[in-house]
Amino acid sequence: MKGEIGHGAFSTVYRGRYHGFDVAIKMLNAKTVSVLEKNVAKEATILLRLNHPNIVKFMGISIQDNQFAIVTEYLSRGSLRQLLLDTTILLEDEHKRKFALDVCKGMSYLHSEKVIHRDLKCSNLLVDKDWTVKVADFGLSREGSDIDVTMTMTACGTPAWAAPEVLKTQRYSEKADIYSFSICFWEMCTRQVPYEGIPPYQIVISVATQGRRPDLQSNDFPAPFEEIIKKCWDEEPAARPDFGELVTRFTTMVVPLPDHETPFIMKREYSAVSPNVSASYI
Numbered sequence: 697m698k699g700e701i702g703h704g705a706f707s708t709v710y711r712g713r714y715h716g717f718d719v720a721i722k723m724l725n726a727k728t729v730s731v732l733e734k735n736v737a738k739e740a741t742i743l744l745r746l747n748h749p750n751i752v753k754f755m756g757i758s759i760q761d762n763q764f765a766i767v768t769e770y771l772s773r774g775s776l777r778q779l780l781l782d783t784t785i786l787l788e789d790e791h792k793r794k795f796a797l798d799v800c801k802g803m804s805y806l807h808s809e810k811v812i813h814r815d816l817k818c819s820n821l822l823v824d825k826d827w828t829v830k831v832a833d834f835g836l837s838r839e840g841s842d843i844d845v846t847m848t849m850t851a852c853g854t855p856a857w858a859a860p861e862v863l864k865t866q867r868y869s870e871k872a873d874i875y876s877f878s879i880c881f882w883e884m885c886t887r888q889v890p891y892e893g894i895p896p897y898q899i900v901i902s903v904a905t906q907g908r909r910p911d912l913q914s915n916d917f918p919a920p921f922e923e924i925i926k927k928c929w930d931e932e933p934a935a936r937p938d939f940g941e942l943v944t945r946f947t948t949m950v951v952p953l954p955d956h957e958t959p960f961i962m963k964r965e966y967s968a969v970s971p972n973v974s975a976s977y978i
Contacts, residue, residue, distance in 0.1 A: 701774075711770055718770040719755055723763065740766055742811055742834045750802030752822055752832040771830060773823035776880075780818060780887045784962045788954040789918055791827075792884045796924075797946040798829035799877060804939035806831065807870045816876035817857040818883045827958050855899045856890045860931060863904040871933035877942075878928030882910050885921055907931060920949050 701720065702709040710721045743754035743766070753769040776795065779785060799821060806813060813820075813831065820833040859875035861868045879890050890910045891899050902908035909929055912922060924945060930936050937945075 712767075714755055714767055717755070718772075719767050720770045722766045722768070724765070743768070746806070746809065746811075748802060748805040749828070750798050750830050751805065752830045768832070771822040771824045773825065773827070775819045776821040776823055776829055777818040777883070779823055779959075780883060786956070786960040786962065787884075787887070788956070788959075789921075789951040790954040791959050792881075792921070793946055793949055793951050794827070795829050795884055796881050797943065799831065799880065800939045800942040800946060802829075802831040803873060803877065804943050807873070807939055812870050813873050813876070814862075815854055815857070816873050816880060817854060818880050821880065855896045855903070858903075859933070860904050860907075861933060863900050869933060870938070871936045874928050874936040874938065874942075875933075877939075878925050879910065881921070881928070882912075882925055885917055885925070886910075886915050918951060920945075920951070 699711060700708060701711045707722050707724050710723065712719050712721045740754070740757040743752075746754070752771070755767040755769065757767065758765040773779060780787075803813065803816070811834075813834065815833060816831070820831070822830050822832045824830065855863060857876045857879045859868060859872040862872050882890060888910075894902075899908075912925070917925070924942070928936055928942075
């Protein structure tokens with residue numbers, strides 16, 4: 697292993713090499729192995745049968761001496777969340793459209809395989825060197841007969857992305873992922889964190905019982921973007937489009953031609969007084 701590239705409450709991710717390929721090694725924290733062993737096994741089972749250019753590629757699983765590790769392809773640009781928060785990266789509407797299209801293609805395939813992600817958010821979307829976005833982290837996913845049961849996601853710490861029906865512990869379908877995508881796309885458009893600074897319990901109450909959504913008024917959204925966001929976070933799951941429809945919408949959508957074909961990275965130049973930013977391709 698070459699070193700840590702990320703960590704969370706339940707696992708730590710390292711970069712490594714596997715049969716000549718750069719890989720990401722997700723190691724379950726020892727204290728949570730007994731609690732999350734079933735989720736890790738389920739994640740590996742789901743990844744094993746998935747094959748799509750917008751789904752992170754599964755390389756293998758290791759279970760040894762009470763240690764669990766899931767090995768996947770390594771995506772060099774990290775999470776979409778990190779990318780959106782990086783102010784040195786300039787994103788134009790065409791780049792956001794492409795990101796959204798990638799997510800919808802991956803999720804459309806996932807749903808065609810009868811899998812509900814249940815934890816779709818920008819920190820679970822990874823970006824490769826060519827700026828392709830891939831859906832990752834299937835630890836909370838459900839498939840087959842599991843998808844038509846009542847479950848809650850609030851205990852997993854992601855209420856800002858959870859659909860109202862999930863927060864209310866009602867029965868839900870794959871349309872819960874559509875709602876989560878609306879929050880992801882809002883993130884792409886605004887490059888902000890949804891409900892930043894608001895305690896999770898307040899988000900649960902306001903979204904589930906008061907119809908609250910992230911702010912659209914103070915941001916300058918292209919009309920097609922705003923229309924999609926509103927449709928995807930509709931209170932009624934049946935009123936939300938499916939990912940197949942969204943793939944068509946984003947494929948045929950016309951936005952202004954970008955000044956740069958891919959996201960433009962500005963190079964920071966630091967001085968003793970203050971940092972300056974100059975534009976250059978990296």
